[in-house]
Amino acid sequence: MNKTAPFEGLSFDPAGLPADLWIDGTWRPADGGKRIDVLDPSTGKVITSVADASIEDAMQAVAAAGKAAEGWKMTAPRQRGEILRRCFELMIEKRDMLAELISLENGKSLTDAKGEVTYAAEFFRWFSEEAVRLNGDIYTAPSGANKIVVEHQPIGIAVLVTPWNFPAAMATRKIAPALAAGCTVILKPATETPLTAYVLADIYREAGVPAGVVNVVTTSRAGATVSAMLHDSRVRKLSFTGSTEVGRKLLREAADTVISSSMELGGNAPFIVFDDADLEAALDGAMVAKMRNGGEACTAANRFYVQNGIRDAFAKGLTERMAALKVGAGYDPKTQCGPLINQDAVERIGGLVEDAVSNGAEVLAGGKASGGEGFYFLPTVMTGVPAHARIMNEEIFGPVAAITGFDTEDEVVAAANDTEYGLIAYVFTRDIGRGMRVSERLESGMVGLNRGLVSDPAAPFGGVKQSGLGREGAHHGIMEFCETKYIAVSW
Structure with a gap:
């Protein structure tokens, strides 16, 4: 699609943006070739279209995350942190283009969009520093019989579901701590604003994130697709931002396999x-x-x-x-x-x-x-x-x-x-x-x-009552993607 009148003045051509599924470090069309139109809310007109993933596509993303999991888990914290720091730097370098893109597909003002990009990038800088500070504990049992060793290990493959209102920040707020902790992820962004997620995926690749560590799939069949991923035994974490109504449904799905769930839900x-x-x-x-x-x-x-x-x-x-x-x-x-x-x-x-x-x-x-x-x-x-x-x-x-x-x-x-x-x-x-x-x-x-x-990003973000479970940002954010292991040791 060529650039048309509604998009004049942008620094990029929407037709040139990545718009296929990002799985295992490659761009892939959806199974069956289905597409989803992305609208410009400022005009109501179509910007472009993105791949519409099937359940099979999503399961390939889970497989890719599973294949990459051990290697990323064993990557030195400093190396993980340096990659996250590079993600931050690239986002800041590309801030103007990202802001224009967010304004195009989301509708928010350029001022707000630039603020979002800065905020979104900061999660990578913050968690690049947290990656090397995931400290455990060692102390003597009260009986004196043994030592108590506590360490924090990556929880495993995480499914991240994000809304349309902050297409950059809601993704990085989850991806950055997950990667810092040593987890691999599948991101399912909202179909209203998927282009930002795909452009960011290319930034992760450029920053050195290995193939399969971050996968991005868009789908018009969100309920069935996310449910299938949550029922795969390799998936151990769900992080969702969206409405309380949808959050309740996802918690029911997660209960079937007792998946750790973080929920940032509605407010009043x-x-x-x-x-x-x-x-x-x-x-x-x-x-x-x-x-x-x-x-x-x-x-x-x-x-x-x-x-x-x-x-x-x-x-x-x-x-x-x-x-x-x-x-x-x-x-x-x-x-x-x-x-x-x-x-x-x-x-x-x-x-x-x-x-x-x-x-x-x-x-x-x-x-x-x-x-x-x-x-x-x-x-x-x-x-x-x-x-x-x-x-x-x-x-x-x-x-x-x-x-x-x-x-x-x-x-x-x-x-x-x-x-x-x-x-x-x-x-x-x-x-x-x-x-x-x-x-x-x-x-x-x-x-x-x-x-x-x-x-x-340095503060714990989250609610009480039916506004959610868990916290994002601060040190709390990385702990959402960790399992705490206790080892009783005698020496």
Whole structure:
């Protein structure tokens, strides 16, 4: 396919991107030659197509990972770390091209896409350093009869399932610790944004990742394909990022063979602003927490609880900022808010707004799709949103801020915790004592205290309740891909 008008201005031709399965260090067409169209959400038009893997293709990827497993496990930690460090360097060298590609297939603004590439690459740098620090323990048993030796071994072949909203970062956040630990992997990226995963696979090859250590397969039959891999006795790890609904299904599948499972699932993040908060700082934080990736993030602020003494001023300031955002194609350098991922997302968010309005909410900005080609929803602010509205109980995943007031600390903590989710929460107050007290009371795996951004490869990322199991990033991330072995020794 030749470059066409919607893609003018890019530094690359989408037709020249790798788009076949990456198995055992080679590009392969799918069994039967089936393809999946990849759309540009900014226009709704087809960018290109990628291979549509069969179950047999996926099992070949498992076999390749199995063949490479022993060699990679026995590779010196320093050598593994140097390869990961080279992955980091290559991603930074190719940052502009990768950002354009992410904007093209995902729709996010170039600013957000460049931020994602930097963040995604950092996982390789961080875990290149963790690879040589996977320390065990040795100590004397309390009885004095023997020594207790504890070591951490690679858990084995890992199946990694990633979503479309951060096509680079969600992959590297799993691949980097897995490789650092000595595991081989099969990555199944989302079919909405597979091109980034394939370009990154070529970067891994260039960095020196041996054949079969990383395999990438795209498929339109995700359920059956992932199930088949999980039921192969060689697979010992599942790491999934996506919705809680799908996570529950995968946990049932993993139970059949008792596979270790890491789950980064849905969120319903409260954003709490107390009367004594620095208003401008709270608004700055709100724009980051709400509008990073256009709101299509599991960490996005979902429910805005603003103490009544400052609520009107906060709503006014947020409305002005949201209404001023330039909406447009992700790869347009002037764009501040790109499209949603597809038309279904536009209709779903429109339904949430309509439900809130029917229950008494007032729209202060936006509130509707923008119309025309592409999948756009205008940045939206609503106030007076009741607790029973769907938008206060479902993950929005779009550029909509729902504001409601509160009076007391106990009241807002109870409201914030009244959800099955517990991924992240945000708190703004000048009273650091109250800030820490509320942060500890919130049922959430992460808290941004006077900050709208918490994601960091050096920090443990993950949730509680039905927002997930396990942690990614920090030293915790590499431990998710290890088995702990105890050896009782006498000498």
